Amino acid sequence: MVLLFIVVLHFVTCSCKSDAKILLKLKESIRDSGALSSWKDSKPPCNGDIENWVGILCANGTVCGVKLENMGLGGVIDVDVLKELTNLRTLSLMNNKFDGSLPNITQLFALKSIYFSGNQFSGVIPIYIFDGMLSLKKIHLARNKFSGEIPQSLITLPRLSELMLQDNEFDGEIPQFQNGMLKLFNVSENEMTGEIPRSLGHMNVSSFSGNKDLCGAPLESCAPAKLSIGTIIIVVILVALAVAALIAVVIILSRRKQMPEQERATVSPPGRRKAFSTDLDKMEQGTASTEKSQNGKKGVNNIKLTFLQDGREKFNMGDLLKASAQILGSGIFGSTYKAALNAGQAMVVKRFRHMNNVENEEFYEHMRRLGRVNHQNVLPIVAFYYRKEEKLLVYDFMENISLAVHLHGNTTRGRPCPDWPTRLNIIKGVSKGLSYLYNELPSLMAPHGHLKSSNILLDRSYNPMLADYGLIPVVNQDRAQEHMIAYKSPEYKNNGRITKKTDVWSLGMLILETMTGRFPSSFFQQGSKGNETDLVSWVEFMVKEGNADVDQVFDKNMGRKDKSKGEMTKLLQIGLNCCEEEVDKRWDLKEAVERIEQVKEKDNDQEYNSRGLSK
Structure with a gap:
């Protein structure tokens, strides 16, 4: 029994020393003017459930909360240090002088309560900041200078019961919180607009006061929208343009029906081929001008792709330019297109803009090396085109696009x-x-x-x-x-x-x-x-x-x-x-x-x- 007591005592002491080092590291980034003078490594921050250091909440000899209120503190809140307090559940810095953007509290997954009211925090709160903080119950950010919209990630917190955001500069609409989710709520003295969600209709009027463009229970009902003369004129113009566009499409389609079948096959849907062919045309201006056909015309149709897969039906740059195409995406390295060739093949063409430090011979050798790849779970490169400034890589089109689309875009794409x-x-x-x-x-x-x-x-x-x-x-x-x-x-x-x-x-x-x-x-x-x-x-x-x-x-x-x-x-x-x-x-x-x-x-x-x- 004595031995067990010694082991437990040793464990608690080590834990306290660890917490002490963490808190002293935190202190280094805070301007305290002597308010944290009791924070010294000569004694642990906790003695059982009793705190030895000011502003510390203790439970079973470990730090479960940091409560530094009304101390005139400033500086930086080092979240990377705080996250080492594994039992931290409460963080309160109310009524101090902390400023700047909201600290990245996303890392403090175990927090149940956050009290940052009465400081000088400012700026837009990132939409994802509360994502994954499923233990959060209380968030107090009142009397600061936060702006922008209220983060939508708040509605994903299943235990959230208190949300105090009054006296800031928030704008936009109030998120659609679930019924019964919040017991205490306040967005007064902000710049909120739109209708109050029905789930918050039972709250006191004072929770929404000072937002002149806010309406709905418990405030006055939202009046039907009235259009100004200027707005009516804009609507009329837009309708007229839409009608004109519709007429133009009808004319194009009627003319297309009169085309010979061979000529019609090369015409792409309006608005879809243009971006693709224009991009490729620009890319080929330098090269195509030097490649002449026998009759003296530009030889874009004769520009050949280098194919890496044997037995594949060949096509050239002209075939791609004639293809019915749509843009699939545009990223850091370039644009990606789907090209439907006349033969019925659907290809993906990726245009790379940032490969211009590689010489011709080196690039060709590396592409041929990748062309030897052959595995059922590796997409082969069908062909490529080299130009000093830009490159094209051609792949087969995959019907179900990408895993990212199905994980993150299924709700919008059906x-x-x-x-x-x-x-x-x-x-x-x-x-x-x-x-x-x-x-x-x-x-x-x-x-x-x-x-x-x-x-x-x-x-x-x-x-x-x-x-x-x-x-x-x-x-x-x-x-x-x-x-x-x-x-x-x-x-x-x-x-x-x-x-x-x-x-x-x-x-x-x-x-x-x-x-x-x-x-x-x-x-x-x-x-x-x-x-x-x-x-x-x-x-x-x-x-x-x-x-x-x-x-x-x-x-x-x-x-x-x-x-x-x-x-x-x-x-x-x-x-x-x-x-x-x-x-x-x-x-x-x-x-x-x-x-x-x-x-x-x-x-x-x-x-x-x-x-x-x-x-």
Whole structure:
């Protein structure tokens, strides 16, 4: 018993010392004017449930809250330090002098209460800032200088009961909170507009006062909108233009019916071919002018693509220019088009603008190397075109576009969201394709280098095909380092290098994105250290024993949780092990692929229990 007491005492003491170091580190970034003079490492911040340091809330000898109110404090709130307080549940900095934008509290997943009222915080609050903070119950941001719209991520917090936003500069409409969600709510003295959501109609009038353009219960009913004379004139003009456009379309279609069949085949739908042909025309101005046909005319139709796949029906630049085309997207590296050739083939043409540091011979050699790739889960490059300033890569069109579209764009595009068996099949296919690339392209440090959901294309049967692989050697390094996924890995952020395990990190992020339906925020970071582990930290916290039901982690559109929860959780764990920040601790690709292959669609009841995950 004595020995047990000594062990427990030692554990508590070590925990307190750890909390002390964390808080002292926090103190370094705060201007306190002596208000935090009791924060010294000569004694721990907590003694059981009693605090030894001012402004600290304690429970069982550990810090559960930081309550620094009315102290005249300023400076910076170091969230990276605060997140090390694993038992932190309350953070209150009310009535101080903190300014600037709202700290990135997204990292403090376990917080239940936030009190930042009465400071000088300002600016627009990012829409995603509260995303994933499912334990939050109370948010007090009153009497600051926040502007912009109220973040929509607030409506995703299931336990939110208090939201105090009065005396700021918020504008726009009030989010549609669910009925009974909020017990205490105040947006008075802002610049809110529109109708108050019915779910908030029972609140006191004072909760909405000082917003002159706000209406609806409990305020006065919203009056029917009245159009000014100027607005009426604009509407009339727009209607007239629409009618004129409709007449023009009718004329074009009627003329098209009168065309000979051969001539009609080369005409694309109005408004769709123009962007594609114009882009390619501009791209070819320099080259085509020097390539003359025998009759002295420009030889655009004679400009040949270099085909990498044997047995493919050949076509040239002229065929692409004549194709019925639509733009699929425009990104950092260039534009992507779908081109429907006269023969019925549907091709994807990707135009790259940032490969101009590679010489002709080097580019051709690398493309031929990629052209030898042959795997059921790797999208082959059909053909390419080289010009010093710009390049074209041509692929087969995949009917179901990309995994990103189905995870994040299904609600707007009307496509079904993939269920659990489909997602598992996709991840298994991706891991097989990635393993193949590692064997086929062993000299590349990151054989894929740009692995993300938008580069996982899906065929008619939802089988995954890896795209945009092996491009690091030919993309301009400044662009690659700023935008390619490999350069957003922890090892590049910390040490300025990528490793053989960098694609494994990308695979882990892809697994977590696929299972949660959440887009990794790190993919938006450009050039500076970001929160590349946000999604990882959130998943780790949510599945930690005693913190939350793992069901809350899974994308609600995935289905089949009852009979597959254990296997789904197993895949989550694989994703976390692939996302280990320390490269030495991260799984290598071979182990990741083997573990993924072992995941089944349904649980084996003898194998699964609900004890939580361990890394």
